[in-house]
Amino acid sequence: MTAETIIQSLASGLLMGLLYGLIAVGLALIFGLMDVVNFAHGEFLMLAMYVTFFLFTFFAIDPLLSAPLAAAALFVLGAVVYLVIVRFAMRAKANVGMVQIFATFGLAIVMRGLAQLFFTADYRSVPNSWLGGKTVSVAGIFLPQPQLFGALVAIAAFGGLYLFINRTDFGRALEATREDPGAVALVGIDKNRVFALGWGLGAALVGLAGAIMASFFYIYPDVGASFALIAYVTVALGGFGSVFGAFAGGIVVGLVEATTALVLPPSLKSVGIYAVYLLVVFIRPRGLFGSM
Amino acid sequence: MDKSFTERRRRELLVAACLTVAAALVPLFVKNPNVQNIMILTLMFGALSQSWNILSGYCGQISLGHALYFGLGAYTTTLLFTKFGVPPWFGMLAGGAISALIALALGYPCFRLGGHYFAIATIVIAEIGLLLIQNWEWAGAALGIEMPVRGDSWLKFQFARSKLPYFYFALALACVAWFVTWWLEDSKWGYWWRAVKDNPDAAQSLGVVVFDSKMGAAAVSAFLVAVGGSFYAMYVSYIDPGSVMGFQFSLLMALPAVLGGIGTLWGPLLGAAILIPLTELTRSYIGGSGRGVDLIVYGTLIVVIALARPEGLIGLFSRRKGASR
Numbered sequence A: 001m002t003a004e005t006i007i008q009s010l011a012s013g014l015l016m017g018l019l020y021g022l023i024a025v026g027l028a029l030i031f032g033l034m035d036v037v038n039f040a041h042g043e044f045l046m047l048a049m050y051v052t053f054f055l056f057t058f059f060a061i062d063p064l065l066s067a068p069l070a071a072a073a074l075f076v077l078g079a080v081v082y083l084v085i086v087r088f089a090m091r092a093k094a095n096v097g098m099v100q101i102f103a104t105f106g107l108a109i110v111m112r113g114l115a116q117l118f119f120t121a122d123y124r125s126v127p128n129s130w131l132g133g134k135t136v137s138v139a140g141i142f143l144p145q146p147q148l149f150g151a152l153v154a155i156a157a158f159g160g161l162y163l164f165i166n167r168t169d170f171g172r173a174l175e176a177t178r179e180d181p182g183a184v185a186l187v188g189i190d191k192n193r194v195f196a197l198g199w200g201l202g203a204a205l206v207g208l209a210g211a212i213m214a215s216f217f218y219i220y221p222d223v224g225a226s227f228a229l230i231a232y233v234t235v236a237l238g239g240f241g242s243v244f245g246a247f248a249g250g251i252v253v254g255l256v257e258a259t260t261a262l263v264l265p266p267s268l269k270s271v272g273i274y275a276v277y278l279l280v281v282f283i284r285p286r287g288l289f290g291s292m
Numbered sequence B: 001m002d003k004s005f006t007e008r009r010r011r012e013l014l015v016a017a018c019l020t021v022a023a024a025l026v027p028l029f030v031k032n033p034n035v036q037n038i039m040i041l042t043l044m045f046g047a048l049s050q051s052w053n054i055l056s057g058y059c060g061q062i063s064l065g066h067a068l069y070f071g072l073g074a075y076t077t078t079l080l081f082t083k084f085g086v087p088p089w090f091g092m093l094a095g096g097a098i099s100a101l102i103a104l105a106l107g108y109p110c111f112r113l114g115g116h117y118f119a120i121a122t123i124v125i126a127e128i129g130l131l132l133i134q135n136w137e138w139a140g141a142a143l144g145i146e147m148p149v150r151g152d153s154w155l156k157f158q159f160a161r162s163k164l165p166y167f168y169f170a171l172a173l174a175c176v177a178w179f180v181t182w183w184l185e186d187s188k189w190g191y192w193w194r195a196v197k198d199n200p201d202a203a204q205s206l207g208v209v210v211f212d213s214k215m216g217a218a219a220v221s222a223f224l225v226a227v228g229g230s231f232y233a234m235y236v237s238y239i240d241p242g243s244v245m246g247f248q249f250s251l252l253m254a255l256p257a258v259l260g261g262i263g264t265l266w267g268p269l270l271g272a273a274i275l276i277p278l279t280e281l282t283r284s285y286i287g288g289s290g291r292g293v294d295l296i297v298y299g300t301l302i303v304v305i306a307l308a309r310p311e312g313l314i315g316l317f318s319r320r321k322g323a324s325r
Helices: A003-034 A041-059 A063-089 A096-119 A145-167 A169-179 A183-187 A191-214 A223-238 A243-263 A266-283 B003-029 B033-058 B067-084 B088-110 B115-134 B164-185 B188-198 B200-205 B210-236 B241-245 B247-260 B267-286 B293-308
Strands: A135-138 A141-144
Touching (some): A003 A041, A003 A169, A003 A191, A003 A223, A041 A063, A041 A191, A041 A223, A063 A145, A063 B293, A096 B247, A096 B293, A135 A145, A141 A145, A145 A169, A145 A191, A145 A243, A169 A191, A183 A191, A223 A243, A223 A266, A223 B115, A223 B247, A243 A266, B003 B033, B003 B164, B033 B188, B033 B247, B033 B267, B067 B088, B067 B115, B067 B210, B088 B115, B115 B247, B164 B188, B164 B210, B188 B200, B188 B210, B200 B210, B241 B247, B247 B267, B247 B293, B267 B293
Antiparallel strands (some): A135 A141
């Protein structure tokens, strides 16, 4: 193993890690806002990938351009899911935790079934997109362009999210609702509206990730499952509720995955991620940046 | 101890005995193998969910990785039988013991974690187990492993022609899981677990050894689930890592208890009795097309029950509010 191979795989790991962060940040945002873990998060990603695929197939819109459209579509989906399902799951007087897990898990199964019904179980891909299959060479290291673009989008999205939460009225309403959902009603903030917009925003972020993923990954009804698992680990590793934690968690997960792939067979590459998660929470039970 | 409470406990035992006898008579009249298969699966999932309920329902430690113990039971039994000719009865006990020990070893670091961090840790550990088995050539790797057919025998627990022995075994398993829960409910442990679930800090200050009671619940729960896994391996005689140790299976195991009534004595069996026949019927009637309609029906059912009956379907049976607890 040469130094070059190591640097090469760490560089790819970093790019992939930023994408993992982008996939996970919506989950972290929603959790931070209202303590709900969305078990249909992977299916949101799957749907965004299909949206990108169909925009490409029927309207020849490149994933680069359709990313905002996928994000918009997912925004609507997220808000609707909150208003139709999650809002009622949170009203449960008993077992709120389990009710919301299984309400969103049921939704995930429905979405997978719908995808099979309407899109069939075939593996799809977006061939010949502008960036697909192309690489750039930076100081002798080859970086795949779709992942590089994805990483840049992820950084931009995190920057935008930071400004959004800290600099806008809605961002402040989001923070206030998360601090005390009861008290915000007194200052005229509609809790349900904030939550719905929070779900929309969280889903839009995973929509963005899905559009990028579609340009270099196969698209099929069950594609969300494996990424969802990585997203949960990313969020927990960073610390539940911390948006910055999801960003850092994603980078750690990407780098650990790449490092594991260097020493273990590829089929075992996730073992490294899982082991690092356990190691981190055994030392810091609230993840890297979780609040106590 | 007030009289009505003792009476209720005795009545529960009586109801269980009647249900067992009634269930035992059913296959004498219902000979259709497909229906018998559904009954066997219902009893098995009832037993699994009842066992999961001990740790996650009574003690409040939500495990989303119980497929690990199910898979360990299934693999221990299958490997001991196919590689060394050890009868499945022994493999079942070995699988249960191994699972209980692993549950204790994992509980030691994991029970310090709270809420979601604990749940994610259970998922992650089960996934590590899954990946290791998928890459373990000797154990059949990702393709899985088949039980060789050696002819009908009680010693080897193989019956090619009749499903009845499997049915009665599954019934016995469900009875054992129910009875263990019933017995523990009114034991020192049962009260400790509910105290730990409601408020661990208060429980600790009242002298409940929180850590030990979580460990006890984990060991009992893992042992019973592993026995269920052994049974499943013998029943279907072919196992592969994805179907016995996958994340999906952990959720499927928890589902009957959640829909029936988590942390209740009858919830898991009630949930299984409704959910499993519905799942199997939708799968066989509309699932064959491979178009996902069965998934849509099944998923919708889960969402609707979860939203409409957050305390579980058992709530429909209790005369006054909270009587089921």
